Amino acid sequence: MDSKYLFSENPQTVATALNKLIAEDRTSVAKKNARIGQRYYEYKHDILDNRIFYIDDNDKLQEDLYASNVKIPHAFFTEQVDQKVQYLLSNPVELKVEDEAFQKLLDEYYDEDFQLFLQESLEGASKKGFEYAYARTNQDDRLCFQVSDSIQTFSIYDDKLQDQRVIRYYDKDITRDGKNVIVTAAEVWDDKQVMFFITDKNKRFELDDMRDPNPRPHVIAKDEAGKVYERSMNTVPFYRLSNNKNERTDLEPIKALIDDYDLMACFLSNNLQDFSEAIYVVRGYPGDDLSKLRQNIKAKKTVGTDADGGVDVQTVNIPTEARKTKLEIDKDAIYKFGMAFDSTQIGDGNITNVVIKSRYALLDMKANKAEVRLRAMLKWINEMIVADINRRFNKKYNAKDIEINIVRETMVNEKDIVDIEKVEADTRQVVIETILSVAPRLGDEEVLKLICEQFDLDWEEIQLSLEEQEFSSGLQEDTDPIEGDENAAAGQVEQGTGTAI
Structure with a gap:
């Protein structure tokens, strides 16, 4: 059955299509590689299945159960995935907007749980080739995000690549006819609603009658009075974060x-x-x-x-x-x-x-590729968040006004930095001395400009400040002492003299 039947409004037609599509997804090459990447990240390498054989006296192959068979997996892949994630997201992702009220509302969404979600998403994409982000509403009626395991999630598009369905499936234990059995549950999401399915006794999918209503909108909530509220997000609440163009895992090259x-x-x-x-x-x-x-x-x-x-x-x-x-x-x-x-x-x-930077060169390249795709996902997330803010607070904010800052940190040689700063300071001192030595030939204004350049100062601001000081000093010198208060006048002149020096 073709995947186009998943776009049908008939639940029976969708259920029939799920039987084939989920079976194909379980055995696909992409999901096979994803499972291998997941296994190696948990340091369950192929060496753990190593066996030793020998030829016995009858020329038959026998397993040597007495030979030493050390099985030690070396977790290079685990280290490299964690290294990539922590290098890129060691500092929390920051969002900045000019509107302070808007900024305060955004900070509610970009909390510690959200930073953890970003790390899990990037980690999943690195070890499995791609990962899904899932948007949902929490008990406070606020949008939040979590990871949907890509091994049990896949997308379907129509012929024009415009309409989309996301299918999420998983195995669970239920009680059926007084017995505990394992069934497969499936969810089919579109931009308006979600349909729930479950396998029957013959391992065939059917509409889950335990869900009410089914299908249902994306969000259903009840207030204290028991009134039910329903709404849809007007978009499929899933995003596929790819590790690279071909969605290969970071394990495959190594x-x-x-x-x-x-x-x-x-x-x-x-x-x-x-x-x-x-x-x-x-x-x-x-x-x-x-x-x-x-x-x-x-x-x-x-x-x-x-x-x-x-x-x-x-x-x-x-x-x-x-x-x-x-x-x-x-x-x-x-x-x-x-x-x-x-x-x-x-x-x-x-x-x-310079040596440290050169050793980080390859990791920087890998992080740059990951950051571009991470920013694309953050753009989708920001649009979802802003739409949720506008809904909750009746605002008209725009996601395009948000600036995303991702700052990486590397190790540095602090002594090297101090040495470089000292050399720069010594060089600046020589330049200043040279400028002062030729000052009589250049004039005060040109000397001031050159000195400001050395200290990255705004020459116009310095010039304006000096003019104000000269103007103030001129007024002080032209002011006559008050009659009958010679001591005060003398003190005033003395203070002015001290300032001039």
Whole structure:
């Protein structure tokens, strides 16, 4: 069945379309990659499924249950996702408008819960390729936002890419016919209403008769008197935040490198454990087979031989340096192709701000790409928030008047900053001395201009201030002492003299 049937007003037609579309979505390549990204973020790597095999005496492949099989996932991906999110959103996103009343209303929406929502959205998009933001109304009749898991959410568009439906589905436990069963619930959202569906005994979707009304508007509320209020948001209350143009996860470029690093590190541990003891070369062993010999050596540390037999002890040199080199190569590639900041870099010890900035270059590039898409989502959010403010307070604010500020923070070498400021101050002092040395040839006005340039001062304001001082001093000098009060007059002249000096 085609996805166009989801745009039908007939609930039965929509339910029939859901049966196929949800099944296809569960098995899609995008959702498969999203699950892998989610799994690796929780450091559940492929190395945890590693098994070791050998060929037995009958040339059959057998799993070696006694060999060392270290399974250590190295959480590079978790670090890089958290690093990207915290680097971009370490400071809360700020909104600024000129209207103070408007600013106060916006601050109610951009609270701590909203900042947490932004971090979860960016985190989900990074590890799953895309994430959904969902707008709803809380108990205070105020718009708020939360994340809708993209693994269980997808969008459908019409042929002209104008009309949209968003489907969200999830499994839940219910009691049916006195038994606890797992069913799948689905919601179909458009710009006016939402329809609720649930699977029946045959795993087919049908309209959920436990929801009343169904379909219903986006928002239903009751006041203290029991009166019901219904309204719609006049837009689909979902936004799809893409990680990039192709909606690839941040894991895909580095997954093979992380798997190789896990393998190299774990098998180095296996070799150190398995070859911590010597290898025994047995001649003339009259036992049953080599498998039994192996167990005898491991358990009893002894082996019996015939009269012509013997045991030669051999040791093995483990190529640790080669493995360490390979691990370093993999780690460098993981941070390079993951476009992340490697905090373990040492360098030559000359950690200037230029060096620090160069080490953040790749992370800056990745953050720039994420910030563009984050700002697009914030634009949608601001339009929703302003519409909600206008509804609640009967205002006519415009979302275009909002300025969004996203400020990142990086580590800096404070000593380097102090040294640079000292050099700049010394250079400015030399320039000032040079200007003063040629002052008689330039004139007072030109000297004042050059000095103002060095200190980033407004020459016109300084000039106006000096003129006002001269005018005030002139009035003071032309004022005659009051007759009969010579002491006061003398004090006034004395004070003026002190000011002039």
